[in-house]
Amino acid sequence: MKIRSCFVLLFVFCVSISCAYGSPLMAQSINESKTDYTIQYNNSVYNPYDLNNNYIIEISEISAAVDDFLNGQLSISEISELVDFFLSGDEYDIPVGEPEILSSSSYIEYDDFHLVGEVQNNLDQNIEYVKIIGTFYNEYNEVIGTDYTYTDIDILKPGQKSPFELTTYPDSFIPASYKLQLSYSTTSSEPYENVIIKSHTSDNDGDYFEVVGEVQNDGEETVEYVKIIGTFYNEDDIVIGKDYSYSTLDIITSGDTSPFELSSFPQTINPSRYDLQTQARVVD
Structure with a gap:
């Protein structure tokens, strides 16, 4: 009861602040029907009556509920239900999903089947050794081949994406369908994040799509094996190609720059x- 009272007081405080200053935070949408009651938050939908989707209540969430209350979208009883939901259960975990393949597409080059795609880390911790396994089937749903690869980026931070590519080479066959699976390991290792893309331009002369640019080491450490990864998307945000290369300079000291070049070759x-x-x- 004391905890619930604290949340009610906190809600009243937020109402006061919101009335006085207005809420600069993103409003959340509340949708209600006779059989459905969901909260849409950060592009995810939660059901207050599903305890598997409990998540930490934050000031931004309370403020968003205040906005809905002031706009007439939430009643006092609905606010009470939300507070009860936030306080239910022994733990309040932000729901996170497994790393997933966001999109993939295929193309044929030199009689070889190529499959490109993109993985996103949906966990709340870093992952590494992200392995993508492809199983290829014929029109009778029989397995005719398999391949595996790893994401082009070694360590994926929460929310980060990385492209990948699978191929049937050296076997020349065109599958009727395919299945993709993931495996990975969590890690406490942190990647070096101070190499930035300083500038870049792109060109498509009708043959291959090319990107040229320059990276800069904004950190204090000297680095090597500087890898630049490019992911190419169509108008539907589906991955249609990818490439990676290394900076022209093998070693980049603090503050220094190096050019790089990417290409869609052999894909047009x-x-x-x-x-x-x-x-x-x-550098050690």
Whole structure:
């Protein structure tokens, strides 16, 4: 009861602050029907009556509920239900999903089947050794081949994405369908994040899509094996290609720069957009 009273007082405090200053935080949407009561928060939907989806109540969430209350979208009884939900159970965990493959697409090059895609780390901790296993089937749903690879980025932080590519090479066959699976390990290791993309331009001369640019070491450490990873997307945000290369300079000292170049070769594509990331190793 004391805990619940604290939340009620906190809610009243938020109402006072919100009335006085207005809430600068993102409003959440509350949808109600006779059979469904969900909270949409940060692009995820939660059911207050599903205790498997408990998550930590934060000031931003209370403030968002205040906004809905002031706008007439929530009643006092509904606020009370939300408070009861936040306080239910012994633990309050932010729901996190497994790392997932966001999208994939395929193309044929030199009679070889290629499959490109993108993995996102949905955990709340870093992961490494992210392995993608592909199983290829014929029209009768019989296995005709398999391949595996790892993401181009070695360590994925929470929310980070990385491309990958599978191929049937050296076997030349075109599968009727395929299945993708993931495996990974969690890690406490932290990647070096101070190599930035200083500038870049792209060009498509009708053959291959190319990106040239420059990286800069903004950190205090000297780094080596500076890898630049490019992911190419179509208009539907589906991965249609990827490439990686290393900086022209083998070793980049603090504050120094180095050029790089990426290409869609041997694939001919015209992406709607692309994303660039870096990784590097600190020189011992």
